[in-house]
Amino acid sequence: MKEYDLISIGTGSAMSVVEAMISENPTVRVAVIDKDEPGGICLTRGCIPSKILLYPAELIRTIEKAGTFGIDSEIKSVNFKAVMERMRNIIHRDINKIRQGLSESKHVDYYPEAAEFVAPYTLKVGNETITAKMIILGTGSKPAVPPIKGIEKTGYFTSDTILAINELPKSIIIVGGGYIAAEYSHFLSSMGAEVTVVGRNPQFIPEEEPEVSALAKRELGKHVKILTNHEVQEAKVSSEGKKMLVAVDRETRETLEVTADELLIATGRASLSDVLHPEKGGIKTDSHGWIVVNEYLETSQRNVWALGDANGKYPFKHVANYEANVVYNNAVLKRKVKADYHAVPHAVFTYPEIASVGLGEKAAIERFGENKLLFGLYRYEDTAKGEAMDAKDCFAKVIVERSSMKILGAHIIGPYASVLIHEIIPLMYTPDQSGRPILNSMHIHPALSEVVERAFHSLLPPEHYHHILEHYFKLPT
Numbered sequence: 001m002k003e004y005d006l007i008s009i010g011t012g013s014a015m016s017v018v019e020a021m022i023s024e025n026p027t028v029r030v031a032v033i034d035k036d037e038p039g040g041i042c043l044t045r046g047c048i049p050s051k052i053l054l055y056p057a058e059l060i061r062t063i064e065k066a067g068t069f070g071i072d073s074e075i076k077s078v079n080f081k082a083v084m085e086r087m088r089n090i091i092h093r094d095i096n097k098i099r100q101g102l103s104e105s106k107h108v109d110y111y112p113e114a115a116e117f118v119a120p121y122t123l124k125v126g127n128e129t130i131t132a133k134m135i136i137l138g139t140g141s142k143p144a145v146p147p148i149k150g151i152e153k154t155g156y157f158t159s160d161t162i163l164a165i166n167e168l169p170k171s172i173i174i175v176g177g178g179y180i181a182a183e184y185s186h187f188l189s190s191m192g193a194e195v196t197v198v199g200r201n202p203q204f205i206p207e208e209e210p211e212v213s214a215l216a217k218r219e220l221g222k223h224v225k226i227l228t229n230h231e232v233q234e235a236k237v238s239s240e241g242k243k244m245l246v247a248v249d250r251e252t253r254e255t256l257e258v259t260a261d262e263l264l265i266a267t268g269r270a271s272l273s274d275v276l277h278p279e280k281g282g283i284k285t286d287s288h289g290w291i292v293v294n295e296y297l298e299t300s301q302r303n304v305w306a307l308g309d310a311n312g313k314y315p316f317k318h319v320a321n322y323e324a325n326v327v328y329n330n331a332v333l334k335r336k337v338k339a340d341y342h343a344v345p346h347a348v349f350t351y352p353e354i355a356s357v358g359l360g361e362k363a364a365i366e367r368f369g370e371n372k373l374l375f376g377l378y379r380y381e382d383t384a385k386g387e388a389m390d391a392k393d394c395f396a397k398v399i400v401e402r403s404s405m406k407i408l409g410a411h412i413i414g415p416y417a418s419v420l421i422h423e424i425i426p427l428m429y430t431p432d433q434s435g436r437p438i439l440n441s442m443h444i445h446p447a448l449s450e451v452v453e454r455a456f457h458s459l460l461p462p463e464h465y466h467h468i469l470e471h472y473f474k475l476p477t
Contacts, residue, residue, distance in 0.1 A: 002109075002130045004031045007123065009115055009276070010138030011098065012040020013308050013320035017136055017328045022107045024332070030107060031130055033123070035114040035275075038098040041140040041309065042317040043091065045160045050183055052087040054349045057190035061351055068390050080168040080191055087163070117281030120301055134303050134331055137276070137283075137291055138320070141309035144270035146175070149234040154243045156235075156263040159184065169193050169262040173245055175232055176266035177204050182216065182350035184266060189223040190351075196258050198247055202229040205348065209360050209411045211469060215393055216413060220351050230256065235263065269315055288312065295338045296330045297323055305331050314344050343428035347418035352394055355417035357425050358409035364399050365462070374402050375465035378454040380414045384446030391415055396455040398424070398435065406433045410455075416448055423452045 005028040006021060008014045018030055037044045056078075066073040102110040113126040122131045143158035145151070157165070159180050168191050174181045177199020189195040203210060204217040204226055217226055230247040238244040244259045271289030278285055284292045284300040290312025297305050305327045308320030322339075329337040345357035364373055380386030380394040394414025400407055410424045427437060435456050443453040460468065 001122075002031070002128060004029045004109070004130060004132040006134045006136070007031045007033065007130060007132040008136045008138065009033045009123075010040065010136075010140060010308070010310070011038040011102070012042060012138050012140060013317070013324040014136045014138030014327075015040075016321065016324045017332070018108070020328050021332055026107060028107065029109075031109045031111060031125075031132065032102055033111040033113070033115045033125055035112070037095050038102055038112070039095050040138070040317075040320075042320075043094055043098075045163055047317055048094075049087050049091050049163050050159070050187075051349060052090055053083065053187050054183060056083050057187045057351070058349075060190040065390070078191055081166045083191070084163075084166055114275060116275065116277045117279075117283070118277075119280060120282045121304070122281075135281075135305070136327060136331070137273075137278075137299070137304065137306040137310045138308050138324075139272045139276065139291075139306075139310045141269040141312075141315065142272050143265065144268045145265050146232070146267050148175075148232050148245075151235040151263075151265075154235040154237055154263065156243075156265050158265050162264055169260070171195075171242075171260035172262040172264055173198060173243070173258050173260040174264045174266050175199075175245070176268065177201050177226075177228060178207065178266070178268060179205065179346075179348050180266035180268070182220065182348050182354075184264060185224045185226075186220060186350045188264075194260070195223075196225040196227065196260060198227045198230050198232055198245060198258060200229070200231050200250065202250075204228050205350075205354070208348070208354060208356060209397060211397070212354060212356075212411050212413045215395075216348075216350060216352065216354060219393075223351070227256070227258075269309060271310075271312060273310065286312070296336065297327050297339055298330065303331065314341065314346075316344070316346055319344060343425060343433075345421055345425050347421070349418070352414050353417040354411075354413045355421035356409070356411045357421055358407065358428060359399060360409055360411070361399060361462075364408050368401060368408070370462050372402050373408070373462060374400050374459040375462055376400070376455040376457070376459040377465065377468065378451055378458050380448065380451050383448065383450040383454065385448050386414075386451060388446070389415060389448075396420065396451045398452075398455045398459075400435050400456075400459060404432070405435050405439075407435045410452075412451075414451075420448060420452055423449055 008018050011034040063073050111125045115123045115125045118124050171194040174197045185195045185197050203213050205213045229250045232245050232247045234246040236244050238259050242259045243263050247256045273289050282301040291306040291310050293306050293311045307323035326337050326339045329335040343358050348354040376398040380391035397411045399409040407428050438456045443449050
């Protein structure tokens, strides 16, 4: 049996703990295990490949809008295969660099094989049995596939497997109405596919604020057919040889049949922990298979830690990177640092772009009460830069505590939302988390950052905010 100082399962964010530990003490013995291509889900089949694909989609939509500004433009063709190959070339270049680094490292034994616990602190990897007093579980996740009758016979893509295609489907149905569905429907429709989204939630992108989701549905709906509140019950092959889904409206109970050349299942992510047999290692999981951790990210087994998708908290790469730092402080430096999730940001690179951080309106009211809150909202088009861009109805929404001006949440939909939100995020990590610096600082004019500034200058009690939302902004409900 080989003994190590540290075993890391997964080659994503967990690798930053490995690298920091080695830099502190080059004599440590480390085993790194990953049955898949190295680099973690974000690099190999998640956020990075999808964003490489989404940039061409953004260019297409921008060019299509050029006529608004008096520019006569035309997209003669889109080389879909070239778009896909460019993405894969970039990804495989980075994967190969990581593989080479792991294989040639003097400090790491790299095991490109599946692992499973056989006892506490002990794993079987291929034909070897290894052990360590410290283990980091960065196992990632897998696409969640709902139990739809007939789905295995019809065949389908997931967000993992669709990255391998070279030919654009003429038509495709996307099952799911969340982040993945929003992004891939934008990408595939911009490439020229006829896209239908079928989501079971009454709200498109249900994780977002209702007014954000409503605008996203309206704008993306100009290019994509979006069906909400529909439960897919069956998949089958039509008489023309196409793939057909039978869905039921959850409110009216009416049955609907949707037909397309291909299917993409985009209903979220599921735990991968079962392949590890964590129970044999004394590691508890919840009812969905996610590894249970405490506030320090330690599992039920002392000195075994879980981060990123493995613990099922927030499926974002930046959260996994943050958690890796927490694990390093707790596991290696013994500093007892608690994971703090009060201001977790995210972005949805759909059309229009969406970014959010912190609490939404409903959660803020439940936690603080309506009379203790103020809401601010400002449209892009009411700034000089937003008007220049013809960014109609896009807006920034902010939520603050009335007495202290503490920022509780922010939500932006429109061009560069993922950039604009970063005016707010750092303030939420200051001791008082106040929005006053935005009110008191100079903002470049004309620039889109004025959207954020003016949202903070437009703070109103909830009842007045909703009056503005309903009558002035005329946003869909």
